[in-house]
Amino acid sequence: MAGSVHVMDHPLIQHKLSVLRDKNTSVKEFRELVSEIASLMCFEATRDMPTEEIEIETPVGMAKVKRLAGKKMAIVPILRAGLGMVDGILQLVPSAKVGHIGLYRNPETLEPVEYYCKMPKDIAEREVYVLDPMLATGGSATAAVSFLKNYGCKHIKLMCIIAAPEGVKRISEDHPDIDVFVAAVDSHLNDHGYIVPGLGDAGDRIFGTK
Numbered sequence: 184m185a186g187s188v189h190v191m192d193h194p195l196i197q198h199k200l201s202v203l204r205d206k207n208t209s210v211k212e213f214r215e216l217v218s219e220i221a222s223l224m225c226f227e228a229t230r231d232m233p234t235e236e237i238e239i240e241t242p243v244g245m246a247k248v249k250r251l252a253g254k255k256m257a258i259v260p261i262l263r264a265g266l267g268m269v270d271g272i273l274q275l276v277p278s279a280k281v282g283h284i285g286l287y288r289n290p291e292t293l294e295p296v297e298y299y300c301k302m303p304k305d306i307a308e309r310e311v312y313v314l315d316p317m318l319a320t321g322g323s324a325t326a327a328v329s330f331l332k333n334y335g336c337k338h339i340k341l342m343c344i345i346a347a348p349e350g351v352k353r354i355s356e357d358h359p360d361i362d363v364f365v366a367a368v369d370s371h372l373n374d375h376g377y378i379v380p381g382l383g384d385a386g387d388r389i390f391g392t393k
């Protein structure tokens with residue numbers, strides 16, 4: 184099935200993103216905002232989750248109610264920066280399992296290098312959300328999705344906060360079957376592979392390493 188790119192222009196997401204981009208935003212506030220934006224994006228991205236009708240008894244009478252049905256969720260943050268999105272999503276879906284994939288970009292080639300991987304045993308049976316605040320060249324996200332497909336995952340979505348057009352193109356060409364959720368698509372990549380205007384280095388701003 185063909186996936187598509189969804190730009191989440193909800194005013195609350197856009198407002199928080201405006202503060203996130205500001206170079207004067209503190210590490211503490213940056214970290215909180217990444218988490219809050221991830222929550223709001225999760226709320227929107229899970230809109231089509233299947234439900235089933237059941238009957239329960241309230242203190243006043245019987246009620247037909249809906250509860251979640253269908254596949255269970257797993258989230259897979261790309262280390263490091265994807266970690267910043269985990270808590271925000273677990274607040275909404277506390278039963279989600281969490282896999283980790285460690286990738287860093289070689290600063291010269293911009294190619295992703297894998298250094299860690301630990302997945303839930305039943306990952307192939309789950310609806311998987313790959314998390315990374317930044318989709319720049321798209322190399323890291325493409326590698327993570329390929330990796331999950333090799334594990335047998337068939338239902339994969341990608342959630343990023345800011346994307347470059349180059350990254351959107353790459354993921355759409357390499358993995359046309361997956362849905363991609365972003366809060367903004369920016370202008371372009373600079374010569375160092377940074378998104379312009381972007382927000383700088385997401386990992387460094389989340390963890391205060393610069």
Ligand code: PRP
Nearest residue numbers: 262263264287288319320321322323386
């Ligand atoms: C950043 C970001 C993505 C990747 C995006 O990670 O968090 O994982 O770059 O770039 P790409 O689309 O060109 O692959 P980085 O390599 O800086 O590692 P970090 O999260 O550990 O800081």
Ligand code: URA
Nearest residue numbers: 319377378383384385
């Ligand atoms: N990774 C980041 O953290 N920021 C960018 O702009 C590009 C890649």
